[in-house]
Amino acid sequence: MTHTIFIDGEAGTTGLEIRERLEARGDLELILLGDRRRDVEARREALNGADAVILCLPDDAAKEAVAMIENPSVRVIDASTAYRVDPAWTYGFAEMAPGQRETIAAATRVSNPGCYPTGFIGLVRPLVSAGIIPAGWPVTVNAVSGYSGGGKAMIAEFEAGAEPYRAYGLSLKHKHVPEMTRHTGLERPVLFAPAVGAYRQGMLVEVPLHLGALPGSPSVEVVHGALVEAYADARFVEVASLEETEVLTGIDPEGLNGTNSMRLHVFGDRAGEQVRLVALLDNLGKGASGAAVQNLNLMLGLDEGAGLS
Ligand SMILES: NC(=O)C1=CN([C@@H]2O[C@H](COP(=O)(O)OP(=O)(O)OC[C@H]3O[C@@H](n4cnc5c(N)ncnc54)[C@H](OP(=O)(O)O)[C@@H]3O)[C@@H](O)[C@H]2O)C=CC1
Ligand SMILES: CC(=O)N[C@@H](CCC(=O)OP(=O)(O)O)C(=O)O
Structure with a gap:
């Protein structure tokens, strides 16, 4: 049919x-x-x-x-x-x-969903659901997108020549904040710090967390395990192993361009006191x-x- x-x-x-x-x-x-x-x-x-x-x-x-x-x-x-x-x-x-x-x-x-919320909700919702991040916790998200995220007008602006990197959303009132807050189950508006780079397509969405300040001081393995469990049956969301992640010295935001996939990484420090949760996706794909x-x-x-x- x-x-x-x-x-x-x-x-x-x-x-x-x-x-x-x-x-x-x-x-x-x-x-x-x-x-x-x-x-x-x-x-x-x-x-x-x-x-x-x-x-x-x-x-x-x-x-x-x-x-x-x-x-x-x-x-x-x-x-x-x-x-x-x-x-x-x-x-x-x-x-x-x-x-x-x-x-x-x-x-x-x-x-x-919006492109940034896909990365953010993908990283944070399972941790709120598992009780690792309390619903009332203040959460920050940093992100960089290719300029295609701004549609035809931003594409034309950057292709005519613009600065290499632009921090924006400086009023703290980005249109994605309600969506990111609602669909993670968080109670406080998320503190969102987006940026756009002088490349066309692909994005990184990052949530830094002080594990030592969270209730019960969860380990890097516990955080990673909650994400692995949440996406065990997912076809388009993949959680990179800790071994694969710890050898990385950088992530290319264009790494999943042209696909509908999103990859989640948990970067932990040696003492296990802090993590940087990072989602990689194509802003025009997933x-x-x-x-x-x-x-x-x-x-x-x-x-x-x-x-x-
Ligand atoms: N770019 C991205 O990464 C993402 C975009 N979105 C959302 O998707 C939507 C489209 O964004 P995007 O594709 O980037 O935007 P573009 O500016 O690239 O395209 C917008 C389209 O809407 C059409 N349009 C605008 N106003 C009207 C109107 N009044 N009546 C009929 N058609 C109209 C335009 O027509 P014409 O061709 O004639 O100019 C154009 O085809 C937005 O709501 C955006 O927030 C969502 C996720 C990611
Ligand atoms: C780089 C850039 O400007 N990005 C857009 C968001 C792109 C996006 O996905 O927003 P929608 O899903 O709501 O369209 C912005 O920050 O407004």
Whole structure:
């Protein structure tokens, strides 16, 4: 059976990547609007005529698109920030918790996670669930992304020549903070320190922890073990072994580009007093379009990894 899919925002950074992943498949039919992609009536027809729609639009345009959908059988995946903490929507991070995959499969409205939150939630949620990080703990996250994370406008800016590295989010009000806090189970807003580098694609998300200050002073092995257990059955989230991690002298943020995979590392100091938890992912892969295709597969009852590597 062929499913029809409409990508609203098909010519944007995320939309194009999804389109490339789906066009290579024979089990899906894409509704493409081409030059009519900004025509409201053409969009309305496509939004109501597809089996599933994927919104790759700015937040306001995503809300307008959702309001245009009248056909109750249309399944929606939204890549924007608009619905990521909306309780009426399912958060589309399949590996986040037991049962999440099934909840996504049954949902009609799925919000695709942000790229930074995918790394952060992937690192921290299992530790909160296991009681290693108390829900009230103050948690900091540092991250660097390639400039494609900022969409067409930032790509144009950096490709015209910009500084090699830019710390931003300096108001401490980044749009991903509510999502990172909510979906880890933390009580205090996460302190988020993002940066963008003068390379196109790929990201590192890092959470430093003073183990000695946490209740019970958990060891590096306990922290690592909780992550290994959480992702034992995950196809697209891998926890690097401690042996593999301790010989690394650096991590390349471009290391998983083009894939839907995320790799988690636990770097511990010799005395076991501190760790640096690091997630490596492609901001346009597991951080956006890969995750959207994974969610689409689940919602259509297809193999979770169809069209993904
Ligand atoms: N880049 C990334 O790493 C990630 C992005 N996202 C999210 O995905 C969404 C898209 O981002 P991204 O692909 O980076 O952005 P881009 O700027 O690259 O693309 C945005 C797309 O939206 C279309 N668009 C903008 N406004 C309207 C409108 N009013 N009506 C119809 N179409 C409109 C544009 O059309 P046109 O082609 O005509 O200009 C364009 O195709 C955003 O919400 C973003 O937050 C999520 C995760 C990661
Ligand atoms: C480098 C850069 O500017 N990144 C974007 C986030 C990219 C992303 O994934 O955010 P959404 O999922 O919400 O689109 C930012 O910080 O706003």
